Amino acid sequence: MLDEGDAQLLAQSFAALADPIRLTLLSIVASAKGEVCACDLVEPSGRSQPTVSHHMKILVDAGLVSREKRGLWVWYAAVPERLDALRNALR
Amino acid sequence: MLDEGDAQLLAQSFAALADPIRLTLLSIVASAKGEVCACDLVEPSGRSQPTVSHHMKILVDAGLVSREKRGLWVWYAAVPERLDALRNALR
DNA sequence: CGAATAGATCGACATCTGTCAATGTATTTC
DNA sequence: GAAATACATTGACAGATGTCGATCTATTCG
Numbered sequence: 001m002l003d004e005g006d007a008q009l010l011a012q013s014f015a016a017l018a019d020p021i022r023l024t025l026l027s028i029v030a031s032a033k034g035e036v037c038a039c040d041l042v043e044p045s046g047r048s049q050p051t052v053s054h055h056m057k058i059l060v061d062a063g064l065v066s067r068e069k070r071g072l073w074v075w076y077a078a079v080p081e082r083l084d085a086l087r088n089a090l091r
Numbered sequence: 092m093l094d095e096g097d098a099q100l101l102a103q104s105f106a107a108l109a110d111p112i113r114l115t116l117l118s119i120v121a122s123a124k125g126e127v128c129a130c131d132l133v134e135p136s137g138r139s140q141p142t143v144s145h146h147m148k149i150l151v152d153a154g155l156v157s158r159e160k161r162g163l164w165v166w167y168a169a170v171p172e173r174l175d176a177l178r179n180a181l182r
Numbered sequence: 183c184g185a186a187t188a189g190a191t192c193g194a195c196a197t198c199t200g201t202c203a204a205t206g207t208a209t210t211t212c
Numbered sequence: 213g214a215a216a217t218a219c220a221t222t223g224a225c226a227g228a229t230g231t232c233g234a235t236c237t238a239t240t241c242g
Contacts, residue, residue: 054201072209
């Protein structure tokens with residue numbers, strides 16, 4: 001059986017995946033070669049800029065995506081180790 | 092990039108995992124040899140019987156757990172193919 | 183049939199979540 | 213420093229979600 005703290009943490013990670021927009025955003029970032037600029041996420045997601053910012057924060061907080069600001073732009077990249085960790089939890 | 096319908100469906104599946112109680116319930120069912128009686132889920136989860144019933148319905152609706160009523164009792168079992176499908180989505 | 187039992191459903195409530203317009207903040211460029 | 217730009221934060225709102233007590237439903241057993 002699952003420890004209570006583990007369950008809480010895992011649930012938060014899965015919650016980050018429990019939204020179609022976030023899955024779309026993650027798939028864009030994950031399927032990119034390297035990094036993806038925040039400016040390239042608004043239009044494909046079909047949501048407003050604040051909404052995209054909100055969702056990206058959730059993905060970053062869950063550790064699924066890394067965030068780096070360079071100049072005016074913010075660059076995102078997938079964190080494969082974290083995705084692997086979630087996959088392992090489903091065994 | 093992810094198709095809109097796929098994203099919706101996937102999001103619902105992950106949403107089923109986005110709650111610590113459901114993760115606990117699933118871990119009990121998944122780690123059991125065969126089936127698990129609903130009556131054996133209430134006490135370990137620390138929630139009321141209606142609440143456990145509610146959460147199990149969500150897991151069943153997501154296809155992660157199968158449900159079979161025999162006599163007075165309801166028996167649950169994990170659906171490994173569905174868990175595999177989710178793991179594949181995280182690649 | 184009547185009593186007992188396992189589980190589902192209902193109703194109500196507080197909390198959480200997704201969304202956008204408006205505004206704030208940091209950085210570059212002139 | 214002023215203007216422009218990229219992104220974050222705030223505030224507000226509707227709708228979804230987790231929870232439990234009370235009740236309903238189906239099944240078994242006298």
